[in-house]
Amino acid sequence: MVKNKYAFFRGEIRPIEEAKVSIMTSALHYGTGVFEGIRAFWNKEEEELFVFRMREHYLRLLRSARILLIDIPYSADELCHITLELLRREGFREDVYIRPIAFKSGEEIGVRLHNLESELAIFAVPFQLYLPEGGIRVMVSSWRRVEDNAIPARAKITGAYVNSALAKTEAYLAGFDEAIVLNEDGHVAEGSAENIFIVREGTLITPPVTANILEGITRHTVISLAQDLGIPVEERPVDRTELYVAEEVFLCGTAAGLSPVVEVDRRKIGTGKPGPIFLRLQELYENVVRGKVEKYRSWCTPVYSSPAR
Numbered sequence: 001m002v003k004n005k006y007a008f009f010r011g012e013i014r015p016i017e018e019a020k021v022s023i024m025t026s027a028l029h030y031g032t033g034v035f036e037g038i039r040a041f042w043n044k045e046e047e048e049l050f051v052f053r054m055r056e057h058y059l060r061l062l063r064s065a066r067i068l069l070i071d072i073p074y075s076a077d078e079l080c081h082i083t084l085e086l087l088r089r090e091g092f093r094e095d096v097y098i099r100p101i102a103f104k105s106g107e108e109i110g111v112r113l114h115n116l117e118s119e120l121a122i123f124a125v126p127f128q129l130y131l132p133e134g135g136i137r138v139m140v141s142s143w144r145r146v147e148d149n150a151i152p153a154r155a156k157i158t159g160a161y162v163n164s165a166l167a168k169t170e171a172y173l174a175g176f177d178e179a180i181v182l183n184e185d186g187h188v189a190e191g192s193a194e195n196i197f198i199v200r201e202g203t204l205i206t207p208p209v210t211a212n213i214l215e216g217i218t219r220h221t222v223i224s225l226a227q228d229l230g231i232p233v234e235e236r237p238v239d240r241t242e243l244y245v246a247e248e249v250f251l252c253g254t255a256a257g258l259s260p261v262v263e264v265d266r267r268k269i270g271t272g273k274p275g276p277i278f279l280r281l282q283e284l285y286e287n288v289v290r291g292k293v294e295k296y297r298s299w300c301t302p303v304y305s306s307p308a309r
């Protein structure tokens with residue numbers, strides 16, 4: 001059942017039924033679109049909806065678009081403004097997930113990026129839990145992560161999600177909750193739609209941005225929060241077997257939030273329960289995203305009491 005009433009499409013906020021594309025749309029055939037996933041969190045006490053790190057998400061959308069030669073005729077600030085308008089029209093009073101997408105909309109057979117029009121759409125839907133809560137069981141996928149010189153992972157390209165979907169479904173059909181994908185060089189890249197952190201001897205470790213990962217905004221948030229909590233952080237290549245011997249492993253992403261991994265390839269991680277460093281970070285993260293931590297309040301844009309209103 002569709003729970004959202006509107007979409008921003010072709011320059012206007014319109015009824016969602018009017019936001020449709022042709023079967024001849026180039027991006028449908030060739031995966032030549034870029035997108036974002038942004039969350040807004042409902043704060044009961046303040047009766048306010050806060051969009052988390054919205055500007056950073058739109059800056060990443062613009063960077064992804066630059067890589068695919070997609071022309072988005074709006075600045076990050078304009079995109080934020082449109083999103084706030086859309087959310088106000090919807091009037092959500094619950095957690096929501098916002099999906100902007102820009103794509104090659106030309107209706108032509110040839111595969112290319114040049115000389116094709118593009119379009120932008122934004123819609124928002126009530127948020128649904130992305131991964132099971134309380135600890136997930138993962139497997140290392142037999143699929144490898146797309147290389148920067150094949151399909152750049154740092155851009156959030158629709159076509160690259162074939163790689164994610166193959167890995168996710170392989171894991172699901174094998175009875176796991178999520179997949180971890182390795183690079184062609186055999187090092188750990190990330191989950192199918194999440195970045196990964198491990199803890200070794202109290203240090204938080206995550207693969208570097210050159211490891212064919214999406215440069216995750218939640219990853220950046222986790223690094224900042226860890227530094228605040230005095231937890232040392234290292235960005236360096238991670239071996240597959242480091243996952244097996246780590247004290248803690250967790251995934252993070254906009255949709256997934258912070259999700260503890262309790263088993264990798266049928267090996268129990270730590271005690272088989274969410275670890276202490278994860279729990280500290282998760283507690284802080286949950287408060288930060290709902291605008292409850294003064295220091296990070298600037299990451300949270302209020303929808304209903306925005307000064308720009």
Ligand code: PY5
Pocket residue numbers: 036037038164190191192193194195213214215216217218219252253254255256
């Ligand atoms: N890696 C991949 C491949 C991702 O798709 C995502 C986000 C992340 C990492 C985490 O990035 P961020 O913290 O910036 O969200 N995935 C999308 C999301 O909205 C979901 C795609 C289905 O979480």
